[in-house]
Amino acid sequence: MKIKRSNILKILIFLLIIQSFFLFNAYIFKNRTSITSSGVLEKIKSISELNTVEMYYNDIIDFSDAKYLNDIQIPFTKKQFIFTVKAKVKAGIDFSKIQIKDIDVKDSKTIYIRLPAAAITSKEILEYKPYDEKDGLFNEIKNEDTFNALDKFKDDLDNQSKDNGILVKAKENAKTSITQLLTGLGFEKVVIE
Numbered sequence: 001m002k003i004k005r006s007n008i009l010k011i012l013i014f015l016l017i018i019q020s021f022f023l024f025n026a027y028i029f030k031n032r033t034s035i036t037s038s039g040v041l042e043k044i045k046s047i048s049e050l051n052t053v054e055m056y057y058n059d060i061i062d063f064s065d066a067k068y069l070n071d072i073q074i075p076f077t078k079k080q081f082i083f084t085v086k087a088k089v090k091a092g093i094d095f096s097k098i099q100i101k102d103i104d105v106k107d108s109k110t111i112y113i114r115l116p117a118a119a120i121t122s123k124e125i126l127e128y129k130p131y132d133e134k135d136g137l138f139n140e141i142k143n144e145d146t147f148n149a150l151d152k153f154k155d156d157l158d159n160q161s162k163d164n165g166i167l168v169k170a171k172e173n174a175k176t177s178i179t180q181l182l183t184g185l186g187f188e189k190v191v192i193e
Helices: 002-028 143-163 166-184
Strands: 049-065 079-094 103-107 110-113 119-134 189-192
Touching: 049 119, 049 143, 049 166, 079 143, 079 166, 119 143, 119 166, 143 166, 166 189
Parallel strands: 110 189
Antiparallel strands: 049 079, 079 119, 103 110
């Protein structure tokens, strides 16, 4: 009986020491995280874009991947995740594509301009949040899976934006902006094709 009590006492003392260490650690020791980043400017490029419209999207990406053998899914290899994505798409006109022959000044009050086709100038993922991630036992989710899903989403943004009329709206807005600018410079008749 005496041996059992001494063993129990040793265990209690040991647990008390461990608990004291964790309490001491939580109040005395503080984490100091340092993150440094260094970058090197790679390139500066001139652009001549007039972005005239932005479209914002909220989307849900549902990713699923599994390994198969002759159309039969191998058990414990399915991985999947769901996350929401906020993105922005810009479209406009690239002025560097306008040539001298595209501008015709008839007199001091009349100007004709042929604009290039509107184009999507940028696609930007503003934010994404994972909601559900499930690793397969033999097929874990990797960063590459997330990047591939986001790349596919960015490709789909082209089609979604075009279906929503981004290029038409970009051309209309460009015409309006250029007309206002040239009217402000003194032209009375501005014809934009």
